[in-house]
Amino acid sequence: MTRYVIPIAPKPQSRPRFTRNGRAYELKEMTDWKKVVALHLRGKQPELIAKGAIMMCMTFYVYPPQTVSKAKTKRPLENRELEKIFVDKRPDTDNYVKALLDASDGILFKDDGQIAAMTAQKLYSLNPRIEIVIEEMGK
Template identity: 70%
Template sequence: MFISVTFYIYPPQRISKIKTKRPRTNDELEKIYVDTRPDLDNYVKALLDASDKILFRDDGQIAALSSQKLYSLDPRIEIEIHKLEEIK
């Protein structure tokens, strides 16, 4: 199974405004990566542990994983789960 996860995190004020003090749009913010704590691996671990037996039988089924943290005025977690096909 392949899982892609995007964590959208509410931005601090220093990020949400640019030098002209004009508020950034959400589209602009969702292109800015979060490079502060907590660490991305901590987010992923918490999500996978909480999703165990809900989204999948066991997190050991996950063979591939992609994750990122971005700023957003609409905080959320987006999860995509894909079945990996066997090569014959």
């Protein structure tokens, strides 16, 4: 089991854009975000899982709006309290997952088709980041 912390705010996968000729392309901000995530992962020198089924657990920590951080207590919540509150707003969790899998493909695993089991969750935090736990299955 290997754990990675990427100190970058999560970003959901954007919808493809199309040129007048009908060619699809990705927004530059999305491409840049994926490059930065890949750079952070490569810096940790992960061992590529070339074959076999893997399990991946992802936690996306997103910065809370003021309405959440002060809502029920009438005082600012501490980060450890915030990190227990699940995000029930957009963007969808699967869009965060898609962006992360695209960025880590070929770095953590050879192909995202190897992922046999996966969990993902969104939580609030004053320290936006992505935490990944990846484990080979059947060992």
